[in-house]
Amino acid sequence: MFKINNFFNNDDVDIIAQKGPFQVIQYKRDLSVSPDTAMNAYFCDEMNIRKRQVICNLAASAGIICQAGAMQWTVGNVNATTGVKGAGDFLGKLVKGKVTGESAIKPEYVGDGVLVLEPTYKHIILLDTSTWNGRVVLDDGLFLACDAAINQKLVARSNVSSAVLGGEGLFNLALEGIGVAALECRCPQEELIEIELVNDVLKVDGNFAIAWSDSLNFTVERSGKTLVGSAASGEGFVNVYRGTGKVLLAPVDRTIGGFTNPATPTSGGSKTASALGSIIGGIAGAID
Numbered sequence: 026m027f028k029i030n031n032f033f034n035n036d037d038v039d040i041i042a043q044k045g046p047f048q049v050i051q052y053k054r055d056l057s058v059s060p061d062t063a064m065n066a067y068f069c070d071e072m073n074i075r076k077r078q079v080i081c082n083l084a085a086s087a088g089i090i091c092q093a094g095a096m097q098w099t100v101g102n103v104n105a106t107t108g109v110k111g112a113g114d115f116l117g118k119l120v121k122g123k124v125t126g127e128s129a130i131k132p133e134y135v136g137d138g139v140l141v142l143e144p145t146y147k148h149i150i151l152l153d154t155s156t157w158n159g160r161v162v163l164d165d166g167l168f169l170a171c172d173a174a175i176n177q178k179l180v181a182r183s184n185v186s187s188a189v190l191g192g193e194g195l196f197n198l199a200l201e202g203i204g205v206a207a208l209e210c211r212c213p214q215e216e217l218i219e220i221e222l223v224n225d226v227l228k229v230d231g232n233f234a235i236a237w238s239d240s241l242n243f244t245v246e247r248s249g250k251t252l253v254g255s256a257a258s259g260e261g262f263v264n265v266y267r268g269t270g271k272v273l274l275a276p277v278d279r280t281i282g283g284f285t286n287p288a289t290p291t292s293g294g295s296k297t298a299s300a301l302g303s304i305i306g307g308i309a310g311a312i313d
Contacts, residue, residue: 101138238270
């Protein structure tokens, strides 16, 4: 039996979201500062940049899968496994991790204790997959944790144009099943825009979509009917989501806000080629 003091009942901590086995807490102030970091902490506080953490109640779930290295501490009856079921499963997870930018091996925590994830300055979105008909595709780098009942699968683009020109890569991580997932997002829940399509089309100029229904067909097309018209409009190519489903849009591009290294290639073609090259090289090294 355990008791946690000065955490949930701390007057400097607010519970800002709760869904399924997850709670999201937010620190009102950053008190752990030094003279060297005080100025930065002050302006962060003024601009609502605050530390947040995800608390996982394992007793309310069959297990929690999270990004490698995301765990800060656990208490109670908590056991961690790699979730790898054999050599073939390991290779599949390696490929999936390389092409989506996620960790290849995501640990799974089971038991009836409490799991606390590392603090982050990003916003935490608790996404219920039942509101997405049990299948949602995520933008790269969003995944933080999810119910173990949710399967993680690789979704390939229907055509090469959506990867090379859309900056989204050849593959994305899809969550399949009913449960709750915790996502790290560059903007808060209240700023996200949800577009519902019924046999219609959404065109987006840039990488603003953070999640979309797997039922939608994602392509990249000219903004105008002709190349000249597209060039004249100043938009060029746009990401197009067509069909019936939902798209969740952020008001800022994923490369804005200091969360993505500008020197890191974001082109879908380069990222995928580099990932596949790393995988092939690793396999070749293992064979040798």
